[in-house]
Amino acid sequence: MTLEFSCHTVSQGCAEGEALFSADPILFYHTDFTTGVFREPGHSLEGKNIAQKILIFPGGKGSSVVQADGMYKLDVAHLAPNGLIVSELDTVLVASAIIMEVPMVNEVEPGFYQEVRDGDRICLNATDGIITICR
Amino acid sequence: MELTPYQQEMFDGLHGRGKALAIQIQKAIGEGFKAKRMVPITRAHVALSAQEADTWFARKMRDAGAVCSIPPTVNPGYCLKVFEELGYVNNKSSALMRETHQVYRDLGANLTYSCTPYLFGNIPRYGETVAFSETSVTVYANSVLGARTNRESSASALCAAITGFVPEYGALLDENRLGTTLVQVNTPLKDEFDFALLGLNAKRIGRGVPVFSGIDPSQVTTEKLMALGAQLNVAGVVDLFHMVGVTPEAPTLERAFGGKEPERVVEITREHLDEQKAALMPGDVDRINFVMLGCPHYTYEQIRRAAQLLTRSPANVPVWILTSQAVLQLARENGLDAVLEHNGARLVPSTCVDEAACWGHLAGQYGATDSPKCAYYMQAFGVKLAVRDLETCLAWANQGGMVL
Numbered sequence: 001m002t003l004e005f006s007c008h009t010v011s012q013g014c015a016e017g018e019a020l021f022s023a024d025p026i027l028f029y030h031t032d033f034t035t036g037v038f039r040e041p042g043h044s045l046e047g048k049n050i051a052q053k054i055l056i057f058p059g060g061k062g063s064s065v066v067q068a069d070g071m072y073k074l075d076v077a078h079l080a081p082n083g084l085i086v087s088e089l090d091t092v093l094v095a096s097a098i099i100m101e102v103p104m105v106n107e108v109e110p111g112f113y114q115e116v117r118d119g120d121r122i123c124l125n126a127t128d129g130i131i132t133i134c135r
Numbered sequence: 136m137e138l139t140p141y142q143q144e145m146f147d148g149l150h151g152r153g154k155a156l157a158i159q160i161q162k163a164i165g166e167g168f169k170a171k172r173m174v175p176i177t178r179a180h181v182a183l184s185a186q187e188a189d190t191w192f193a194r195k196m197r198d199a200g201a202v203c204s205i206p207p208t209v210n211p212g213y214c215l216k217v218f219e220e221l222g223y224v225n226n227k228s229s230a231l232m233r234e235t236h237q238v239y240r241d242l243g244a245n246l247t248y249s250c251t252p253y254l255f256g257n258i259p260r261y262g263e264t265v266a267f268s269e270t271s272v273t274v275y276a277n278s279v280l281g282a283r284t285n286r287e288s289s290a291s292a293l294c295a296a297i298t299g300f301v302p303e304y305g306a307l308l309d310e311n312r313l314g315t316t317l318v319q320v321n322t323p324l325k326d327e328f329d330f331a332l333l334g335l336n337a338k339r340i341g342r343g344v345p346v347f348s349g350i351d352p353s354q355v356t357t358e359k360l361m362a363l364g365a366q367l368n369v370a371g372v373v374d375l376f377h378m379v380g381v382t383p384e385a386p387t388l389e390r391a392f393g394g395k396e397p398e399r400v401v402e403i404t405r406e407h408l409d410e411q412k413a414a415l416m417p418g419d420v421d422r423i424n425f426v427m428l429g430c431p432h433y434t435y436e437q438i439r440r441a442a443q444l445l446t447r448s449p450a451n452v453p454v455w456i457l458t459s460q461a462v463l464q465l466a467r468e469n470g471l472d473a474v475l476e477h478n479g480a481r482l483v484p485s486t487c488v489d490e491a492a493c494w495g496h497l498a499g500q501y502g503a504t505d506s507p508k509c510a511y512y513m514q515a516f517g518v519k520l521a522v523r524d525l526e527t528c529l530a531w532a533n534q535g536g537m538v539l
Contacts, residue, residue, distance in 0.1 A: 009166070009167070010167035011163065011167070012163070025372075029515070060372075061371070061372055063270055063368070063512075064182055064268050064269065064270055064286065064287070064288045064289060065182050065184040065186060065189065065210075065269075065289060065489070066186075066489075066515075067288070068188045068189065068192075068288055068289060068290060069184070069186045069187060069188040069189065071188070072187060072188030072191060073187065073188070076187075088342070089167060089168060090286060090372060091164065091168075091285050091286050091287055091288060091291055091305070092286065092287075092288040092291075094164050094167045094168070095160070095164055095287075095288040095290050095291040095294075096288060096290070098160055098163045098164060098167075099160060099192060099290055104167075106167075
């Protein structure tokens with residue numbers, strides 16, 4: 001079964017990976033850059049591995065410098081998420097995704113959020129604005 | 136997003152690969168935010184950090200032949216001269232700082248190395264469109280000066296400096312500058328530390344444009360506004376706030392909200408400030424080994440006050456005070472640096488607390504600071520900080536670090 005949802009392109013590209021949902025905004029600096037495990041105490045992703053995932057989260061937070069540095073370090077270590085699906089845009093996150101060439105979208109059809117579960121296989125076509133859940 | 140003929144020429148590479156790369160990134164950002172066009176900027180501030188990602192991107196632009204059409208001021212890395220003399224860095228560890236310096240010079244930046252460009256070196260007027268990165272700079276320029284900037288990243292601000300344009304969205308547009316949340320402050324705020332504690336309530340305040348009401352304008356100083364803006368962005372994401380009777384877009388409550396009703400109303404009481412204060416003290420600290428001041432960079436007035444306190448009761452543990460080259464020069468001219476040195480404090484220019492390369496030797500130690508932002512940054516490389524007002528930090532320093 002596959003389900004398709006429309007979305008708005010932020011950073012172009014196509015990616016595949018397992019869905020990982022975060023209830024909290026993310027500062028990528030709080031990741032262990034040797035494993036990809038998220039480390040921020042009390043965060044809904046604490047202890048979870050974000051490497052190669054399709055991350056579904058509200059948006060970015062924290063200082064501009066460390067957000068970009070965190071994404072860069074993950075990228076260099078090949079531990080970056082494969083794609084980003086966000087609710088709120090901020091310039092720091094958008095600029096970082098575009099420069100690191102990580103596909104990113106926002107404004108996803110509301111039905112997506114009711115349907116998606118952690119571990120779902122997701123195809124993110126950010127260029128054409130289509131998210132597919134494959135089960 | 137439509138480009139003008141000149142912008143399109145840049146996009147197509149007619150003005151060099153560097154400008155092409157910069158505007159291609161900006162066009163993608165603009166389209167992400169559904170901007171309709173790009174508008175000229177008159178100033179830029181780049182949050183240079185001498186951290187890998189920042190230098191990697193700056194190097195990439197420099198190597199593509201980019202030169203800034205609007206020379207930006209830059210954030211601090213760390214002062215090579217001071218830290219090499221102290222022996223805290225060696226040639227190998229300082230290579231990245233050296234390279235950062237050269238790359239930004241090649242790009243045509245003004246190497247101010249300060250996080251307070253709005254006080255010296257890069258001061259926009261009311262209504263001016265600029266590209267300022269560094270969260271505490273963005274919020275101050277937008278809110279206190281009434282300039283217009285989005286919360287740029289170091290990279291997007293550098294792109295803007297290179298092309299001389301920014302995509303028009305967010306805080307550049309009138310309709311997004313109106314207040315959304317009324318924050319009723321129901322307790323008198325006495326010093327900068329109280330304003331910092333107010334800022335730490337950003338989560339309670341929530342997203343949007345807060346309008347602070349109930350604060351006596353006659354008690355508000357530049358330094359207090361700096362503290363509020365910086366700490367709002369430690370606890371949350373606030374690129375613009377208004378304060379009734381203080382900031383230029385809020386002469387009255389009605390004007391701050393553009394005649395509309397607030398979307399939300401939040402009350403802040405002394406209990407809310409105390410809650411934040413309680414969380415700023417590591418449970419097991421009974422002794423501190425140093426004091427770190429100047430996040431954001433201390434103003435001349437703050438240095439003068441620290442010198443007064445230290446003259447009465449000198450420090451018996453090291454006190455570091457970070458500031459800009461401009462303020463350091465002024466302090467020297469007035470003999471303040473000698474007074475500080477004599478009483479156990481050291482002025483350091485061009486340096487950020489967030490530089491593990493020069494502060495790494497403090498890892499595992501306890502210190503004190505008056506800035507929650509400082510504590511937040513330094514804990515990332517293992518430095519533990521108790522956060523209290525300046526008077527308390529210096530009293531502890533006087534007692535040889537005993538926390539009473």
